[in-house]
Amino acid sequence: MITLIDLYKRVDGHAERIWEKSFGAETGAVVKRLQPGECIEYPGRGGGHGQTLVPGQAYSATLWASLTLDGEAQSRWYHIYFCMIESDNGLVPHQVLGDDWSACGVGVRW
Numbered sequence: 001m002i003t004l005i006d007l008y009k010r011v012d013g014h015a016e017r018i019w020e021k022s023f024g025a026e027t028g029a030v031v032k033r034l035q036p037g038e039c040i041e042y043p044g045r046g047g048g049h050g051q052t053l054v055p056g057q058a059y060s061a062t063l064w065a066s067l068t069l070d071g072e073a074q075s076r077w078y079h080i081y082f083c084m085i086e087s088d089n090g091l092v093p094h095q096v097l098g099d100d101w102s103a104c105g106v107g108v109r110w
Contacts, residue, residue, distance in 0.1 A: 002032045003064050003075075005040065007050070010058040010110055019043075019050045053084045055091065056105045081110050 007019040019042065023032040034040070043050040053059065063078045081096040083104035094103050101109040 001066050002034055002040075003066055005064070006062045007042070008060045008062075009051075010060075015060065053091070053093075055084050055086060056108055058083055058096075058101065058104065058108050058110045060110065083108055 003023055005019075005021045006017055008015040009018050010016075021040065032040075042053070058081065060079065060081050065076045065078065067074055067076060082093045083096065083101070084091045085094045085103060096104065096110070099109075
């Protein structure tokens with residue numbers, strides 16, 4: 001169950017938070033249960049409070065989750081690096097694996 005999502009972009013050698021979504025305050029619940037295939041909308045592209053994600057920029061996202069293992073409440077965080085790339089369907093996110101930022105454009109890296 002998700003409790004918090006943070007989105008960052010790389011600016012002048014440091015991470016700058018550009019969006020945060022907390023599920024406790026907004027929904028009245030402590031967490032959000034995400035179903036398989038369900039997406040969490042990012043409010044970019046002219047709506048909400050998020051910046052528009054653009055090609056040629058390094059991004060990272062952190063997802064904080066709570067779960068129960070062997071009857072004990074625990075927390076986990078998951079982190080991903082990505083960039084936006086052009087495709088036949090417009091801009092799409094591209095997950096960066098390891099340190100291979102080559103698909104993201106010249107000079108783009110975390």
